[in-house]
Amino acid sequence: MTPAVPFRELNLPSMQGNSISQDRLLARLDELATIGPIDGGGSCRLALTDADRDGRDLVVTWMRDLGLEVIVDGVGNITGTWNVGSGAPVMTGSHIDTVRTGGRYDGNFGVIAGLEVIETLMAAGLTPARPLAVGVFTNEEGARFQPDMLGSLVYVGGLPLESALDTIAIDGAVLGDELQRIGYAGSAPCPSAAPHAFVELHIEQGPRLEAEGIQIGAVTGVQGISWQEVTIAGQSNHAGTTPMSLRHDPAYIAAEIAVYLRQIAHEYGGNQVCTVGKIDLQPNLINVVPKSATLTLDVRNTDEKILREVESKIAKKIAELAEDEGVSISSRVLARFEPVEFDAQLTGLIAELAQHHNRSVMLMPSGAGHDAQMLARVCPTTMIFTPSVQGISHNPAEFTNADDLVAGTNILMDTMWALAHFDLSPQTGMN
Ligand code: GLV
Ligand code: MN
Ligand code: MN
Numbered sequence: 001m002t003p004a005v006p007f008r009e010l011n012l013p014s015m016q017g018n019s020i021s022q023d024r025l026l027a028r029l030d031e032l033a034t035i036g037p038i039d040g041g042g043s044c045r046l047a048l049t050d051a052d053r054d055g056r057d058l059v060v061t062w063m064r065d066l067g068l069e070v071i072v073d074g075v076g077n078i079t080g081t082w083n084v085g086s087g088a089p090v091m092t093g094s095h096i097d098t099v100r101t102g103g104r105y106d107g108n109f110g111v112i113a114g115l116e117v118i119e120t121l122m123a124a125g126l127t128p129a130r131p132l133a134v135g136v137f138t139n140e141e142g143a144r145f146q147p148d149m150l151g152s153l154v155y156v157g158g159l160p161l162e163s164a165l166d167t168i169a170i171d172g173a174v175l176g177d178e179l180q181r182i183g184y185a186g187s188a189p190c191p192s193a194a195p196h197a198f199v200e201l202h203i204e205q206g207p208r209l210e211a212e213g214i215q216i217g218a219v220t221g222v223q224g225i226s227w228q229e230v231t232i233a234g235q236s237n238h239a240g241t242t243p244m245s246l247r248h249d250p251a252y253i254a255a256e257i258a259v260y261l262r263q264i265a266h267e268y269g270g271n272q273v274c275t276v277g278k279i280d281l282q283p284n285l286i287n288v289v290p291k292s293a294t295l296t297l298d299v300r301n302t303d304e305k306i307l308r309e310v311e312s313k314i315a316k317k318i319a320e321l322a323e324d325e326g327v328s329i330s331s332r333v334l335a336r337f338e339p340v341e342f343d344a345q346l347t348g349l350i351a352e353l354a355q356h357h358n359r360s361v362m363l364m365p366s367g368a369g370h371d372a373q374m375l376a377r378v379c380p381t382t383m384i385f386t387p388s389v390q391g392i393s394h395n396p397a398e399f400t401n402a403d404d405l406v407a408g409t410n411i412l413m414d415t416m417w418a419l420a421h422f423d424l425s426p427q428t429g430m431n
Contacts, residue, residue: 010422012414014357018124020116020409022402028112029405032058032096033104042104042396047097047139048076048175053182055096059136062115066122068134072186074161075154076138076179079192082118085129090419091195091379092117092412093135094202094371095151099143103398105203105405109386111136113201113409117416128420130196137371138184144169146227147335152374157191191378197346197419198375201384201412203400205368207391215359215404216411217385218350221342222366222373223271223302226311227335229294230257230318234327236283236291248326250293254279257295260317264310271302272310273367296334302365304338339365340373346382349418353411354384368393384408384415 035058036043036051045051056078063070063080070080081089094110114134121128137155142148145167153159165176179185209217232250254276261274275298281290297314301307315331322329347363354361366373366383375381386408389399 010418013121013124013126013417014410014414016124016126018120018126018413020120020406020413022406024119025112025116025405025409026402028062028115029104029108032108032112036098038101038396040396042398043098043102044100045096045098045102046100046144047141048144048173048178048182048184050182052097053184056136056182056184059096059111063134066115066119068118071188072184073155073188073190073192074186075151075164075190076184076186077151077155077190077192078136078184079133079188080115081131081133082122083131084127085131085420087130088194088196089131089133090128090416091133091135091198091375092200092416093133093137094200095137095140097139097141099141099394101395103393103396105398105400106205106393107140107202109203109400109405110201113405113412116409117413120413121417126417128417130420132416132420133195135371139175140369140371142227142335142369144171145175147337148225148227148369149337149371149374152371154190155192156374156377158374158377161190194378195375197379198372198381199346199350199384199412199415199419200370200372201386201408202370203393203398204385204388204391205393205398206388208364209362209385209387210389210391212362213360214362215387215407216350216354216361217364218347218354218361219342219366219383219385220344220347220363221302222340222368222370223300224304224307224339225335225337225369226297226299226307228297228331228333230297230329230331232293232322232327232329234291234325235289237289239287239289242289247289249289250327251281251290253321253325253327253329254281254293254295256321257297257318261297261299261314264313268301268306268310271300271365272306273301274299274310300367302339307339337369337373340376342372342376342382343380346380350382350384350411350415353414353418356414357407357411359407359411384411
């Protein structure tokens with residue numbers, strides 16, 4: 001894609017000799033990682049816990065130190081806006097909640113990079129023609145409350161605030177109560193007004209960039225996500241005395257379902273991925289055939305038609321297994337989002353800017369869910385990926401080289417600057 005305005009006329013911040021500060025970026029990542037620390041250098045900041053509150057407080061302090069206008073909406077999304085120029089803001093951002101075994105980059109990088117872009121521009125005396133905003137969205141991970149991307153979903157009007165506030169956590173807490181408890185039940189309305197455009201910078205969280213020796217991913221979209229919880233009820237009994245032929249064993253069926261998910265993912269190949277990430281057995285004792293098993297299914301594909309086909313095959317298989325073993329099964333949907341395509345012009349701009357920064361780049365879909373997929377409902381949106389060493393994420397070992405973090409943040413800065421000054425083409429519908 002060719003931007004409507006050639007780069008030499010864009011007068012990008014990087015062309016004026018400005019670069020973001022590696023030291024400041026890394027220092028903030030380090031400081032945020034000290035909140036909810038876990039072995040191995042990662043963090044546990046499950047959404048709306050005390051650790052999440054402490055992380056939020058730190059980010060809000062950084063925003064206030066920069067003189068940003070900080071607002072918190074009814075679902076706890078935080079927005080820090082540099083109110084300059086006119087029109088709807090160019091927005092970036094991500095999340096700072098983590099899974100229980102979180103690394104220090106997932107989400108945090110996108111938020112901190114947004115602040116870094118603003119601080120760099122301020123220090124250089126460069127004022128954009130539109131406001132720039134950094135969003136911190138509530139419960140992106142979905143590890144404590146489902147669905148994932150809940151805050152950004154409410155932000156764009158995809159879920160009523162009241163339903164979001166009634167959401168029950170895996171530990172029984174109510175989302176609205178937890179927001180009040182940690183002091184982040186804000187008063188700004190949701191849904192919020194649409195930004196001019198949204199660009200999220202994130203680590204890849206997968207192995208592709210590293211494997212192909214590419215430095216930047218220009219993200220074309222996000223694959224569809226299907227989450228469900230399956231509960232199997234059987235007959236609890238003595239492990240030593242119950243003949244195998246008389247068992248109604250939920251653990252066995254849970255295991256069969258996990259095996260089937262692996263099989264069907266292989267059968268379809270391509271972008272099909274299937275995961276059983278959580279199994280709870282009751283009463284969970286060595287010499288007792290369990291009375292129940294509860295397991296989660298995470299099934300994803302970039303192709304909605306195939307995703308539906310796989311979902312229905314899984315449902316059929318589960319019904320057959322239940323009948324053969326004489327157990328009863330119920331299931332509930334925890335999250336279901338169709339694949340999302342990002343704005344091709346914006347993604348093309350990222351690819352061009354990456355080349356302008358002498359970084360190799362490839363177009364790629366995202367395997368992970370992101371807040372950007374919700375923002376794409378209301379404004380031109382895309383994402384920038386930086387490589388993840390060994391493709392590891394949702395793990396304290398998550399790591400991205402400083403050089404890649406800096407390059408990604410510089411590309412974010414130039415992208416936000418370009419979006420604040422130029423309409424890429426009439427077809428993008430930007431306002
Ligand atoms: C969010 O991190 C996801 O599960 O994709
Ligand atoms: Mn993330
Ligand atoms: Mn994540």
